[in-house]
Amino acid sequence: MIRYGAHQKAQTRTGNAKFISEINKVKVTNLIRDSDGISRAALAKKSGISAPTVSRIVETLIREGLVTETGMGVSNGGRRPTLLKFSGVDNFIIGIDLGTTDIFGVLADLDARVIAEVKHPTRVEEGFPRVMERTSDLINELRNHLGEKKSKVRGIGMAIAGLINRERDIVEFSPNFKWHNVDVRAALPQASEIPVVFDNVTRVMALGEMWYGAGRNYRNFIMVNVGFGIGAGIIVQGSPLYGLKGLAGEFGHIILEKDSPVQCGCGNFGCLEALSSGSAIAKAAQKELRGGAVSILSEMCGGDPSRLTAEMVANAAKQGDSLAWTIFDRAAEYLGLGIAGVINLFNPEAVFIGGGVAEAGDILFSRVRKTVNARGLRTTASEVTILPASFGTRAAVMGAISLILSGVVNLGFEQTHFLSRE
Numbered sequence: 001m002i003r004y005g006a007h008q009k010a011q012t013r014t015g016n017a018k019f020i021s022e023i024n025k026v027k028v029t030n031l032i033r034d035s036d037g038i039s040r041a042a043l044a045k046k047s048g049i050s051a052p053t054v055s056r057i058v059e060t061l062i063r064e065g066l067v068t069e070t071g072m073g074v075s076n077g078g079r080r081p082t083l084l085k086f087s088g089v090d091n092f093i094i095g096i097d098l099g100t101t102d103i104f105g106v107l108a109d110l111d112a113r114v115i116a117e118v119k120h121p122t123r124v125e126e127g128f129p130r131v132m133e134r135t136s137d138l139i140n141e142l143r144n145h146l147g148e149k150k151s152k153v154r155g156i157g158m159a160i161a162g163l164i165n166r167e168r169d170i171v172e173f174s175p176n177f178k179w180h181n182v183d184v185r186a187a188l189p190q191a192s193e194i195p196v197v198f199d200n201v202t203r204v205m206a207l208g209e210m211w212y213g214a215g216r217n218y219r220n221f222i223m224v225n226v227g228f229g230i231g232a233g234i235i236v237q238g239s240p241l242y243g244l245k246g247l248a249g250e251f252g253h254i255i256l257e258k259d260s261p262v263q264c265g266c267g268n269f270g271c272l273e274a275l276s277s278g279s280a281i282a283k284a285a286q287k288e289l290r291g292g293a294v295s296i297l298s299e300m301c302g303g304d305p306s307r308l309t310a311e312m313v314a315n316a317a318k319q320g321d322s323l324a325w326t327i328f329d330r331a332a333e334y335l336g337l338g339i340a341g342v343i344n345l346f347n348p349e350a351v352f353i354g355g356g357v358a359e360a361g362d363i364l365f366s367r368v369r370k371t372v373n374a375r376g377l378r379t380t381a382s383e384v385t386i387l388p389a390s391f392g393t394r395a396a397v398m399g400a401i402s403l404i405l406s407g408v409v410n411l412g413f414e415q416t417h418f419l420s421r422e
Contacts, residue, residue: 136189204396340381
């Protein structure tokens, strides 16, 4: 079985020649990837690795298709150096955002250029096995776009809402899916030939932000995902925070109202998720309409409150509907209170907000920023930048791609699984 996090086991190999060789390869790979073109000599100087070792690593990376020679650099008196660039043109990744409404998948190369994308309905109510069957069908559909090159898919990354137990390598609990202790990898037949990596959707979004988005400018930031539920991906000194078993980041289950009558999907009462998520906003509006409240929301849902969505509430609020404004503003204020708390706790440089509710734009962000400034510690809150996620509703799938790219570049898997298959 191919597992994520093989790098953690490497800690027991400190001093081992193979371990040192792997670390050197990671250094060189990342230096090339982060450059616009770099010579072997410059790599040796920046990495502190000997020139012969750098040359051996570079030749390996060229054979593996991760690096290409591209043009000539400027001469410093001798022969002009050959420049090297990271290249993922002939290596491919599948990224999947396994959502409660849709399974959204993309096929991309290692440079994150999207080649194809597919969306299938999730149909959560049909149960875990059927959802996995549809996911498997989607994977095959994406691979078929490559024709004879479909064996060049180096990994499948998946973003899943729920508690991911990294120790047991399972989805321990997902309130959104109503799953308990399910083995995603074992349910996908492709896992026998292709590495499958999955993680909590918000941590995956944070990883995508760090690899491809504005998160590249920060070493310490928090990604807050506000959709059907609420979660947080926490990046500390450039690395995701997992906690003891990989269950860190359940931001939505911080209790903000201890005597609240509003029950969360986790079974508790007064959780942030039960007060601020997209499902919470929709339920609050539904309750008001059923109680006889007057609002343009009645028109939007065709007189059927069960059809109301958070998006409808946000749009009605933007049009000046007082009921919708009150509901949405209250949810945004609670979100701001929660974010103020995590800012006080983690002292990040930035907070990114993504997910469907974040698509509401200014009416969410202005209230969140105002609440954070009012309720957070001035010395920390005043220095934090609060931004929308770089990829909007595509944040999860871009993060899923980055799970595999991270594994390739940082040797998160044994390299043979990624790069040595014909």
